[in-house]
Amino acid sequence: MAKEVIGIAGCGAMGEPMAQRLLTAGFEVWVHDVRPLAEFGAIAEYMLEDAAEFARRCNVVISAVRDADQTRSLLFSEAQGIVRGASPPEILVISSTVSPRFIRQLLTELPTQTSLVDAAMSGAPYRAREGTLSFMLGGSGADVDRLMPILQVMGNRIFRLGDVAMGM
Numbered sequence: 001m002a003k004e005v006i007g008i009a010g011c012g013a014m015g016e017p018m019a020q021r022l023l024t025a026g027f028e029v030w031v032h033d034v035r036p037l038a039e040f041g042a043i044a045e046y047m048l049e050d051a052a053e054f055a056r057r058c059n060v061v062i063s064a065v066r067d068a069d070q071t072r073s074l075l076f077s078e079a080q081g082i083v084r085g086a087s088p089p090e091i092l093v094i095s096s097t098v099s100p101r102f103i104r105q106l107l108t109e110l111p112t113q114t115s116l117v118d119a120a121m122s123g124a125p126y127r128a129r130e131g132t133l134s135f136m137l138g139g140s141g142a143d144v145d146r147l148m149p150i151l152q153v154m155g156n157r158i159f160r161l162g163d164v165a166m167g168m
């Protein structure tokens with residue numbers, strides 16, 4: 001298995017501490033957010049404002065954007081569109097607040113080379129900082145196995161619930 005390069009999209013109250021945990025654990029991490037770079041402190045040095053560059057660098061992207069609209073913008077909009085280019089991520093992890101129906105629809109819209117794992121998360125920002133989030137996962141066994149070392153840095157309760165959309 002190649003070294004994972006992890007992208008965190010959406011660096012707000014949850015995404016930023018998730019990225020910090022992964023960086024502290026020694027992972028190569030890049031972050032992307034639509035807010036201006038000046039709004040970020042220590043994480044700013046890992047910020048890639050260009051979404052195409054973010055997608056090129058990261059083989060695993062964890063989306064911690066707010067909702068379905070922001071997820072669609074991140075993935076498909078002209079301004080961001082991280083799955084529209086020549087180098088979409090190998091695995092896309094959705095930890096945003098979306099429905100199982102949205103996840104099933106998204107699965108039909110992603111490029112064939114991008115696997116989808118839905119990873120609903122529970123916990124406040126302080127739990128993200130402490131690495132004690134709970135994750136409920138839906139996805140293939142191989143994809144979830146590949147993600148486990150990453151998820152275990154951010155959470156201490158990880159539940160495999162079945163196929164894609166079962167996590168939500």
